Amino acid sequence: MPYATMPGHWLFGNFTQFQENPLALFSTARNYGDMVRLRFVYSYNYLLLHPDLIHEVLVAKAASVSKDRFIKNSLGVFIGQGLTMNEGESWKRQRKLIQPAFHAQRIARYADMMVQHTQAMITHWQNNNVHDIGQDMIRLTSGITSQTLFGTDISHEAKNIMALMDELQLLFRERTQTPAYPLWLPTDHNRRVKALTTKIDALVLGMVKARRISGEIDRGDLLSMLLMAQDDDGSGMDERQVRDETVTLFLAGNDTTYNALLWVWYLLSQNPAAEAKLQAELAAVLGGRLPTMADLPRLPYLEMIIKETLRLYPSAWAFVREATSDVEIGGMTFHKGATFTVSPYATHHDPRFFPQPEKFMPERFSAENEPTIPKYAYFPFGGGPRVCIGNAFAMMEMKLIVATIAQHFTLALASGHRVELEAYISLRPKYGMKMVVQERLNEKQPQPILV
Ligand code: HEM
Numbered sequence: 253m254p255y256a257t258m259p260g261h262w263l264f265g266n267f268t269q270f271q272e273n274p275l276a277l278f279s280t281a282r283n284y285g286d287m288v289r290l291r292f293v294y295s296y297n298y299l300l301l302h303p304d305l306i307h308e309v310l311v312a313k314a315a316s317v318s319k320d321r322f323i324k325n326s327l328g329v330f331i332g333q334g335l336t337m338n339e340g341e342s343w344k345r346q347r348k349l350i351q352p353a354f355h356a357q358r359i360a361r362y363a364d365m366m367v368q369h370t371q372a373m374i375t376h377w378q379n380n381n382v383h384d385i386g387q388d389m390i391r392l393t394s395g396i397t398s399q400t401l402f403g404t405d406i407s408h409e410a411k412n413i414m415a416l417m418d419e420l421q422l423l424f425r426e427r428t429q430t431p432a433y434p435l436w437l438p439t440d441h442n443r444r445v446k447a448l449t450t451k452i453d454a455l456v457l458g459m460v461k462a463r464r465i466s467g468e469i470d471r472g473d474l475l476s477m478l479l480m481a482q483d484d485d486g487s488g489m490d491e492r493q494v495r496d497e498t499v500t501l502f503l504a505g506n507d508t509t510y511n512a513l514l515w516v517w518y519l520l521s522q523n524p525a526a527e528a529k530l531q532a533e534l535a536a537v538l539g540g541r542l543p544t545m546a547d548l549p550r551l552p553y554l555e556m557i558i559k560e561t562l563r564l565y566p567s568a569w570a571f572v573r574e575a576t577s578d579v580e581i582g583g584m585t586f587h588k589g590a591t592f593t594v595s596p597y598a599t600h601h602d603p604r605f606f607p608q609p610e611k612f613m614p615e616r617f618s619a620e621n622e623p624t625i626p627k628y629a630y631f632p633f634g635g636g637p638r639v640c641i642g643n644a645f646a647m648m649e650m651k652l653i654v655a656t657i658a659q660h661f662t663l664a665l666a667s668g669h670r671v672e673l674e675a676y677i678s679l680r681p682k683y684g685m686k687m688v689v690q691e692r693l694n695e696k697q698p699q700p701i702l703v
Pocket of ligand 1: 336347500501506508509572632639
């Protein structure tokens with residue numbers, strides 16, 4: 253399949269379009285073909301928009317590609333050699349060591365705790381108050397992640413963590429948009445990167461130290477597994493690797509999940525019929541009680557809502573691969589070093605696979621309709637060997653959080669609040685999400701007596 257060329261500036265190519273609005277660039281590229289060559293000043297990148305091509309690069313030819321140099325230079329400085337950045341034998345080893353922490357039976361044990369955290373949060377909510385839901389969701393997901401994976405609740409640090417994440421996103425963006433000078437050069441940007449990584453290290457290594465001092469290494473959480481992990485040859489992970497994996501999981505797990513939750517609340521607020529249907533399902537299955545892991549298979553509409561949210565607003569809106577040897581994609585041979593981008597955002601909005609793509613229609617994911625979606629037309633968690641390790645964890649967490657909150661509150665967009673998409677590390681609402689939390693009258697609660 254020959255590729256199409258995306259028109260652009262004679263010198264910068266598509267660089268400024270990418271800087272201004274990468275989502276618009278990738279979506280417009282769809283009009284030119286399924287494989288579109290983009291140019292960023294002097295380097296080329298092949299955007300793969302068709303599910304067959306996406307399958308080819310993520311799954312079939314996975315052995316001939318790696319994460320790209322660009323992402324390693326930009327995100328790698330913050331998260332080091334954690335799972336998302338690692339390659340080859342070292343990646344294989346780490347994935348094998350970490351995978352058991354995400355097995356179904358293991359994450360099922362976290363369910364009650366996720367619900368308790370959510371319940372504890374909403375006991376402080378007051379009817380008709382306006383909330384920055386981003387603050388609430390990040391507090392919740394960071395509390396849950398730190399508790400489940402590291403055995404400590406650091407949600408009291410939520411403001412701090414949010415500030416760190418904001419700074420990280422800002423610096424990451426700067427690194428992707430300006431030449432990334434070697435870290436040893438004392439530029440203002442590099443100084444800020446160092447200050448940030450020092451703060452992240454302090455937070456994470458603090459947890460590791462606290463665990464070592466406590467002497468109770470095995471608490472059955474992820475940190476225990478990292479600290480105890482031993483390879484076939486008996487060697488374990490050094491402190492640096494534990495730090496990198498911890499930061500990776502914390503960042504990969506939080507930013508994606510809390511942004512996805514923000515979009516769930518937004519979409520429900522804009523689609524009252526879907527909200528009503530969800531309420532009916534929750535009432536029928538839970539009748540006002542807290543959800544458990546065992547309830548989830550009986551809440552199919554809840555799952556459909558979350559899947560449709562991740563279709564419209566996939567947190568990981570694009571990712572890149574680099575050929576590690578000559579590789580054939582779409583019938584064409586590319587040389588070592590060629591880079592390929594896949595964009596869940598662009599493909600999820602392709603009308604060939606999702607008619608009326610801008611419309612929120614959870615029914616696309618009903619038991620009847622979902623199997624008709626072509627494989628890899630929908631891939632919010634990626635695919636192939638590097639598929640998201642936290643996929644099931646995130647789905648369970650989002651379902652339990654939404655089921656717990658939606659039974660007690662309806663979230664309405666604050667009047668005048670502007671919602672605009674922004675493609676940062678995750679897809680986020682540019683101006684946050686200000687919402688009014690409206691208490692629902694629970695039939696199980698005593699009704700007010702009218703005199
Ligand atoms: C809505 C939530 C989430 C979304 C949309 C999401 C999406 C993704 C995607 C698309 C990838 C593959 C990237 C690529 O191939 O380059 C990925 C990888 C990864 N995710 Fe997630 N993720 C989510 C939640 C989580 C959670 C909760 C965790 C952990 C607690 C997690 C940990 C990871 C890790 C460690 C990787 C790298 C895996 C590897 O390279 O072996 N993610 N995620």
